[in-house]
Amino acid sequence: MPNKMPNKMPKKIRLSKSLARKTVQQRLAAARKGRAAQVKGLARDRQAADRKANLGELPQWTTAEIAEAFRRFAAANPTPRGELAHINPFTLLVAVVLSAQATDAGVNKATPALFKLADTPEKMVKLGEARLRDLIKTIGLYRTKAKNVIALSKRLIEEHSGQVPHDREALEALAGVGRKTANVVLNIAFGEPTIAVDTHIFRVGNRTGLATGKTPLEVEMKLLAVVPEQYRLHAHHWLILHGRYVCVARRPLCEKCVIADLCKWPGKVVNSPVQIGNANK
Numbered sequence: 001m002p003n004k005m006p007n008k009m010p011k012k013i014r015l016s017k018s019l020a021r022k023t024v025q026q027r028l029a030a031a032r033k034g035r036a037a038q039v040k041g042l043a044r045d046r047q048a049a050d051r052k053a054n055l056g057e058l059p060q061w062t063t064a065e066i067a068e069a070f071r072r073f074a075a076a077n078p079t080p081r082g083e084l085a086h087i088n089p090f091t092l093l094v095a096v097v098l099s100a101q102a103t104d105a106g107v108n109k110a111t112p113a114l115f116k117l118a119d120t121p122e123k124m125v126k127l128g129e130a131r132l133r134d135l136i137k138t139i140g141l142y143r144t145k146a147k148n149v150i151a152l153s154k155r156l157i158e159e160h161s162g163q164v165p166h167d168r169e170a171l172e173a174l175a176g177v178g179r180k181t182a183n184v185v186l187n188i189a190f191g192e193p194t195i196a197v198d199t200h201i202f203r204v205g206n207r208t209g210l211a212t213g214k215t216p217l218e219v220e221m222k223l224l225a226v227v228p229e230q231y232r233l234h235a236h237h238w239l240i241l242h243g244r245y246v247c248v249a250r251r252p253l254c255e256k257c258v259i260a261d262l263c264k265w266p267g268k269v270v271n272s273p274v275q276i277g278n279a280n281k
């Protein structure tokens with residue numbers, strides 16, 4: 001067959017065609033080794049499984065399954081702790097406000113120096129917004145957060161004698177504090193059995209079928225309704241830790257999961273739970 005390609009193509013076009021050919025060849029080579037096809041297939045399956053879970057199409061857990069899941073979480077980690085460093089209710093409140101759309105690890109890098117200078121609302125106001133901004137500038141949205149922390153500190157002094165109130169409404173009236181932050185403070189500082197639904201708990205609730213919902217509030221309400229009372233105080237931490245370290249977003253570590261047999265996610269890759277003693281290996 002005569003080659004129909006013109007002999008002299010513009011340099012730019014020849015270059016891009018050769019690059020495109022190379023990419024196709026590389027892709028074919030990877031696919032022949034079974035790599036590309038395998039990885040893409042699994043990722044697609046996982047996405048489809050998550051879509052199904054997010055539509056609330058998974059079977060509901062039975063009461064016995066829910067109790068068994070929390071029995072195992074409790075056996076693996078009897079006293080789970082939050083990972084935000086703090087030294088009193090005020091520094092906890094500030095740390096949670098700073099952690100919005102940021103990682104706990106990132107917040108923990110900035111707060112030791114901050115809390116050394118300001119561990120009370122009075123000291124925070126004295127520190128001032130400019131200095132605070134400088135101390136937390138490694139954290140996302142630091143300008144708005146600095147404004148909020150100064151505003152909430154002033155309000156705590158004016159309306160609550162400098163104390164963090166043990167009251168949801170009063171907490172949610174503070175600058176930068178929403179339902180999730182109030183739940184964390186009520187749970188950790190005051191020992192209330194609240195469940196703060198963050199991105200990890202939202203994913204775990206929907207993905208496993210434990211508590212499905214379209215909004216964090218919906219998932220929170222379902223969790224409060226189904227988690228047995230004796231596990232409610234620590235449920236928040238168990239589920240966050242499970243979502244952060246095992247049931248992670250992109251590639252859940254089902255082979256390290258203590259509730260793999262109970263989980264309803266169609267994309268899970270194993271069906272038998274890891275033994276409790278091996279959960280962190």
Ligand code: SF4
Binds near residue numbers: 246247258265268
């Ligand atoms: S088996 Fe465990 S890690 Fe895997 S999706 Fe279910 S809960 Fe998540």
